[in-house]
Amino acid sequence: MTTTDLITAPRPLLLADGRPAAAAWSLDPQVRHLNHGSFGAVPIVAQEVQDELRREMDRNPGVWFPHIATRVAATRIAIAEFLQVAVTDLALVPNASGGASVVYSSLPARPGGEILVTDHGYGAVSMGAERLARRWGGAVRTVHVPLGAGEDEAYDAVMDQAGDRAGLIVVDHITSATARRMPVERIGAEARRRGIPVLVDGAHVPGLLEAPLHGLDCDFWIGNIHKFGCAPRGSSVLVARSALRDELYPLIDSWGAKMPFPDRFDSQGTLDATGYLATPAALDFVEGTWGWRTARTYMRELADYAQHIVGAAFAELTGQDGPVDVGMPVDALRLVRLPDGLATTRLEADALRDRVARELGVAAAFTSFDGAGYLRLSTHVYNTAADYEYFAEHCVPVLGEWSRTATHGGKR
Structure with missing residues (x-):
């Protein structure tokens, strides 16, 4: 047998x-739903919470929007507890790709610098890296990692390509197209030793790993709560722990621009924040059930x-x-x-x-x-x-x- x-x-x-x-x-x-990993699925209880929040918003926008930052900040506490990270390190963003765009738009220029990605990377995130490389006057170096590569082989494949011109490493925590992990802990530790910033794309991770950032040293980490966490779509996080986080700003300029990270992300004009606010209802439903x-x-x-x-x-x-x-x-x-x-x-x-x-x-x-x-x-x-x-x-x-x-x- x-x-x-x-x-x-x-x-x-x-x-x-x-x-x-x-x-x-x-x-x-x-319909047979065998693709939770792409778009997630929101439990009815969280849908109902979001619907009620939208009704509240639309009943009196003049009261809702001036105080939305306070409510988003409170929600960040619950999400940070779920991910087991410090709330002062966590900003809310619409999706993981949006978090990557924040990093790309905020990083200090590295003229002629290279950005390392892997051939397992998510297409939209890799395309954003290409735009950043053009602004730097540099290039994207795509690292081939064999599909069946173990931890050592995958680590060597990435770090062997990280030369003196490397200005950023972008690597998946869990890959989208190939459904595998990457040795982000080892890559992050070695990149820190060499002084190379690291962006870890953890789009699929929240809900799958209990404490995804424990033992992980990286400058930036992005993750979608609306995939395996079952939150309403548009609920994602950008975690930043190094001094570079002071350079991060929302893609939309708002009145919170002069506030420190991550507070300046809590209010972005009239964006609908009800997905963020209903996220704890989804997380609590799975935990409580x-x-x-x-x-x-x-x-x-x-x-x-x-x-x-x-x-x-x-x-x-x-x-x-x-x-x-x-x-x-x-x-x-x-x-x-x-x-x-x-x-x-x-x-x-x-x-x-x-x-x-x-x-x-x-x-x-x-x-x-x-x-x-x-x-x-x-x-x-x-x-x-x-x-x-x-x-x-x-x-x-x-x-x-x-x-x-x-x-x-x-x-x-």
């Missing part, structure tokens, strides 16, 4: 009244099972291994290799996502790395083993047929 033969489906999580966990969300029951530790364990065990059965279905179809070794795996996200001819580029992966949603009724994530296509599975508390069993039984054969059509030059 092999190790994979021992992988069994975890018992589904239930609400206190015995209903399935999915009953606490407003997700369309006619199951506990975050139980939720993480369930997500990990379900991801193991999902990768096993979906990977086995593809392996039976193609004769190739389905599950993928990503070197440094992470809870709740898994990769499965697609048949040849599918999702070989990012645009093809996006098109496949749309076709699967349209024709098969499944919300799933497809990615491309180094010319190969992958299904990126993600799990949350509302998912059950039946979701992935359905995909293995009903969707894998269809994808196999689409692959044969693509490989033989047919129209899709």
